Amino acid sequence: YKDTETEILVNMIPVGSEQATRAYAEAAIRGGAAFINGIPVFIASDPTGYWPKRFFDAGLPVLGDDVKGQFGATILHSALTSLMRDRGIIVEETYQLNVGGNTDFLNMKMEERLSSKRVSKTKAVTATLDNGDRYIYDGKVRIGPSDYVPFLGNTKVAYIYIKGRSLLGFPVELDVKLKVDDKSMFAAVMLDVIRLAKLSLDRGLRGPIHEASAYYFKHPPKPVRSPLEARILLEQFITGKQRNTVIENIVSYTQ
């Protein structure tokens, strides 16, 4: 990458490509490129801190993980659960079933490649709920790719169900069907993210750019409680009002 003077490396390979994604992250660091991780392997949000520190030490920004489509199932589902929480509805159980007909969905028929994808998609929704991890422990949430339907091609269909309780326990139930073109949902987001990676490079930022990641990724380094919160964080980052990321990163990665 050094020879090609690549500034930004975008990782968009099949779900479950754990080793290949780490190899590309390593290549970005060695080649001096910013890294955008569009898939559910935890690099920007690596819970061990290894990859965040590697990018920080290399003086390079990393944005991720797992792209959230422009108006896909994740943003719609988390907006609905966030709205219900905001309006005092106690969510009791929820699922999001997704089907599609492209190679991504064919690949995701292999359940053993899916563990990080399920974590990423599920946490994007439970992060908006009070005590969100409880839904996972209690088996009250099920989210993920559900089947491959070849004739759908690039069309992705998501079925979202949420059951909750209002005042005095009265039931509230929601069933939503969303149909979108999977690739356009991705492309719209990636155009923005590439610009933000360039902005981060120009500002000399290094390590995970969490202010920009929460809006665009399902599994950001720092999850937010609502799409609105992610939006505010992003706007503050772009206009430069956000507190200095470099200083915050220095504190967290040199401890």
Ligand SMILES: NC(=O)c1ccc[n+]([C@@H]2O[C@H](COP(=O)([O-])OP(=O)(O)OC[C@H]3O[C@@H](n4cnc5c(N)ncnc54)[C@H](O)[C@@H]3O)[C@@H](O)[C@H]2O)c1
């Ligand atoms: N809406 C979206 O399109 C969307 C949203 C979020 C995340 N993603 C994720 O992005 C990834 C790519 O999605 P897609 O629909 O383009 O999948 P795809 O199967 O159409 O394309 C994957 C490409 O990666 C190539 N590839 C496989 N292994 C590789 C390797 N080791 N090095 C380099 N290239 C390799 C394949 O040849 C193929 O061209 C998937 O992990 C998907 O879940 C997509």
